[in-house]
Amino acid sequence: MIPRSFSIFIPEGSCRGGLFKQGMIFFTLIAAGLIGINGALPVHAEESRVISTPLDMESLKQSLSQVRSPEPSKGDWPRNLGYSMEIFDLKTDSFQQSARSFELKQRPQRIIPHAVGVTEILWAICPRERLIAFNDLAADPEFCIIADEVRRQGPVFQTKQTEIVIGHRPDLVFTVFYSDPAFIEKLAQAKIPTFDLGYFGTIESVKKQTLLIGSAIGEEGNAQALVKLMDEKMGELQRAIPDNSKPLRVLYYDEGGYIPGKSSNFDSICAMIKAVNVGTEQGIKSWRQIDYETLLLWNPDVIIVPEESNLQQMLLKSQMLSHGAAVKNKRIYNIPGVYLRVDSQFMILSANVLAGILYEKTRQNSMEQ
Numbered sequence: 001m002i003p004r005s006f007s008i009f010i011p012e013g014s015c016r017g018g019l020f021k022q023g024m025i026f027f028t029l030i031a032a033g034l035i036g037i038n039g040a041l042p043v044h045a046e047e048s049r050v051i052s053t054p055l056d057m058e059s060l061k062q063s064l065s066q067v068r069s070p071e072p073s074k075g076d077w078p079r080n081l082g083y084s085m086e087i088f089d090l091k092t093d094s095f096q097q098s099a100r101s102f103e104l105k106q107r108p109q110r111i112i113p114h115a116v117g118v119t120e121i122l123w124a125i126c127p128r129e130r131l132i133a134f135n136d137l138a139a140d141p142e143f144c145i146i147a148d149e150v151r152r153q154g155p156v157f158q159t160k161q162t163e164i165v166i167g168h169r170p171d172l173v174f175t176v177f178y179s180d181p182a183f184i185e186k187l188a189q190a191k192i193p194t195f196d197l198g199y200f201g202t203i204e205s206v207k208k209q210t211l212l213i214g215s216a217i218g219e220e221g222n223a224q225a226l227v228k229l230m231d232e233k234m235g236e237l238q239r240a241i242p243d244n245s246k247p248l249r250v251l252y253y254d255e256g257g258y259i260p261g262k263s264s265n266f267d268s269i270c271a272m273i274k275a276v277n278v279g280t281e282q283g284i285k286s287w288r289q290i291d292y293e294t295l296l297l298w299n300p301d302v303i304i305v306p307e308e309s310n311l312q313q314m315l316l317k318s319q320m321l322s323h324g325a326a327v328k329n330k331r332i333y334n335i336p337g338v339y340l341r342v343d344s345q346f347m348i349l350s351a352n353v354l355a356g357i358l359y360e361k362t363r364q365n366s367m368e369q
Contacts, residue, residue, distance in 0.1 A: 051356045051357055051360055052356060052360070053352045053353060053355065053356035054237055054240035054241055054352060054355050054356060054359075055233070055236060055237055055240060055352050057349065057352060057353075060233065060348065060349055060352060061145065061346070061349055063229065063233070064124060064226075064229065064230070064233070064345045064346060064348065064349070065123060065124055065146060065149075066123070066124055067124050067125060067222055067225045067226040067229055068222055068225065069221030069222050069224065069225040070221075071221045072221070073218050073219055073220055073221050073222075074220070075215075075218060075220065077104065077105065077106045077107055077218075078103060078104055078105040078106065079103070079104050079215075080101055080102070080103045080104075081101065081102045081103075081104070081212070081215055081216060082099070082100070082101045083100055083101070083102070083212055084097050084098070084099055084100070085097070085098045085099075085100045085196065085197070085198035086098075086198050086199045086200070086205065087177065087198055087199065088177060088199050088263075088286065093285050093286055093288075094285060095199070095263065098198070100196075102195050102216065104172070104193070104216060106171075107217070107218040108130070108171045108172035108193075108216070108217050108218070109130055109171060110130070110132045110168070110169060110170045110171045110172070111126065111130050111131055111132065111170060111171070111172050111173075111174070111217060112131075112132060112133045112134075112165060112168060112170040112172070112173045112174070113131070113134065113135065113138070113173075113174045114135055114159075114165075114173055114174060114175045114176070114179050114183070115135065115137075115138075115174065115175070115176040115178070115179065116135070116137050116138050116143050116144045116341070116343070116344075117176070117200065117206070117342070117343035117344040118174045118176060118197065118209075118213065118344075119131075119134060119135065119138040119144065119146070119150065120138075120144065120145060120146055120342075120344035120345065120346055121206070121209070121210050121213055121226075121344050121345065122174075122213065122217075123146055123149070123150075124222075124226050124345060125210070125213070125214055125217075125219050125222035125223050125225075125226050126217055126219055126222070127219075128153060130217070131153070132168050132170060133154075133155050133156070133157055133164075133165065133168045133170070134150050134153070134154065134155070134156050134157070135156075135157065135159055136156050136157065136158050136159060137159065138150045138156075139151045139154075139156040141338065142337055142338060143337075143338065143341060144338070145338060145342060145344075145346045145349065155168075159180070159183075160180060160182075160183060162182075162183050162186040162187065165183075165187065165192070166186070166187065166190045166192060170192060170193075171193060172193050172194075172195060172216070172217070173187055173192055173193065173194045173195070174194075174195050174197060174213070174216075175194055175195070175196050175197065176196070176197050176198065176199070176200070177197075177198050177199040179196070184196070195216055197209055197212070197213070200343060201263060201264055201265050201268075201343050202263060202264070202265060202267065202268045203230070203234075203265070203268035203269075203271075203272070203347055204268070206230075206343065206344055206345065206347065207227045207230060210223050210226055210227055210345070211223050211224065211227060214226075226345060229345075230345050230348060233348050234272055234348060234351075237272060237273065237348065237351060237352055237355060238272065238273070238274065240355075241273055241274060241355050241359050242359055243274070244274065247274050247275055247276050248275045248276065248301045248302055248358055249275075249276045249278050249281065249300045249301045249302070250270055250275050250276065250277060250278060250300060250301065250302045250303075250304065250354075250358070251277075251278035251279065251295075251298065251300035251302070251303050251304070251326075252266050252277075252279070252303075252304045252305075252340075253295070253303050253304065253305050253311060253315070254287075254305070254306060255306065255309055255311070256289060257289050257290050257291060257292075257295075258287050258288070258289050259278075259279040259282075259284055259287065259288055259289075259290055260277070260279050260284070260286070260287055261277070261279040261280050261282075261283070261284025261285050261286055261287065261288065262277075262279075262280040262284065262285055262286075263285055263286050264277075264279070264286065264287070265342060265343055265347055265350075266279070266340075267279070267280050268347060268351075269347060269350050269351045269354055270354075272347075272348070272351040273351050273354055273355040273358065273359075275354070275358060278298055278300045281298075282298055292318060292320045292321055293320070295321065295324070296320060296321055296323070296324050299324050299325055299326075300324075300325070300326050301325055301326060301329075301331065302326055302331045302332075302333070302358065303315060303326040303327075303331070303332045303333075304332075304333055304335055305332060305333070305334055305335075306334070306335070306337055306340060307334040307335055307336050307337060308337065309334075312332050312333070312334050315327060315332050316330065316332060333357060335353075339353055
C-alpha cells in the first residue's frame with residue numbers, strides 16, 4: 001500500500017524540500033547501486049515527520065496501473081510501424097534521431113519487456129496474460145513501482161539470461177537504449193522479434209513511447225487512454241499545489257557530483273509541480289559532474305540526494321557550502337531510489353511525492369487560514 005501521508009527524514013529546522021533522479025546515463029553505469037522501496041517513503045525514528053501528498057498515493061498508483069478503453073482496438077495485420085528512435089550520443093552529450101521501421105506479422109500474444117519502464121507501461125495497457133516473463137529489475141522494489149505485482153505474476157529472468165528468454169518463445173521482446181547489445185544479438189540469431197524503443201525519460205517521451213507500444217501490441221485504445229489519464233492526473237496535481245510567484249529552484253545531486261538536466265525525468269517532475277530544475281537552468285542536457293564551487297555558485301533553494309548515500313551529511317557539514325541557501329536552511333533531503341529512477345507513467349507518483357515535500361508549509365498555512 002502507498003499511503004497519502006508518509007514519513008521522511010527532515011533535518012532539524014527545515015520545513016520544505018525536494019527529491020529526485022532518473023537513471024538515464026547513470027542507469028547504464030551504476031544501475032546496481034541504487035536503493036528504494038515500493039511506494040512508501042521510509043520512516044526514520046526520532047527525527048521523522050509526516051508529509052501529506054496533494055493526491056492520494058495509493059489511488060493514484062492504482063489508476064495508473066491499469067487503463068482500458070471502451071473502444072475496441074482497430075487495425076489490420078500484418079502492419080509496418082514507422083517511427084523515429086531517439087539515440088543518446090555520450091561523446092557529444094546530445095540526442096540524435098534515427099528513422100526506423102518495424103514489421104509485425106500478427107498481433108503479439110507472448111510479450112517480454114526487457115526494461116522496467118516498458119514493463120510499467122505494458123502493465124497498464126496490455127492484458128496481463130500476454131506478458132509472459134519479466135526482467136529481474138522489474139521484480140525488484142528498489143527499481144520498480146509494481147515489483148510486488150510482477151513477482152506474483154512471474155516468471156522472472158536475470159537481465160542477461162538470453163537462453164531463458166528464448167526458451168519462453170516470445171513473439172515480441174521490447175528493448176531500450178541500455179539493453180545489452182549481446183542480448184539483442186542473440187535474440188536476433190534465434191529469430192525472436194525484438195523492438196528497440198531507444199531512449200525515453202522525459203514525460204513527453206514516455207507518452208510518445210506509450211502510443212508506439214500500444215500500436216505494436218494492438219492496444220492503441222488503451223495506450224491513448226493512458227496518455228489521456230496522465231494528462232488529467234498532471235492537471236489535478238498542478239491544481240492542488242500553490243501558485244508561487246518565485247518557483248523553488250531544486251537541484252538533484254548524485255554520487256560523484258552528477259547533476260541531471262533537460263532530458264532527465266527529474267526535469268519533467270519539476271515542471272509538473274512548478275519547480276525549477278537547476279540542472280536545466282544551468283544548461284545541462286543529460287548529466288554533468290560539478291564541484292562544490294559550482295554548486296555554491298548555482299545556490300539552489302533545495303538539494304536532493306539519494307537515500308542510500310551519505311551525501312546529505314557530507315553537504316551539510318561542508319564548510320565551503322555552509323553559506324549556500326540549501327545548506328544554511330537545512331533543505332537537503334534523502335529520497336528513496338524507486339522514485340528517482342522511474343521512466344513511465346509513474347513519474348506522476350514521484351511528482352506527487354516531490355510536491356508533498358516542497359509545498360508542505362504552504363499547504364499547511366492555507367489549511368489553517
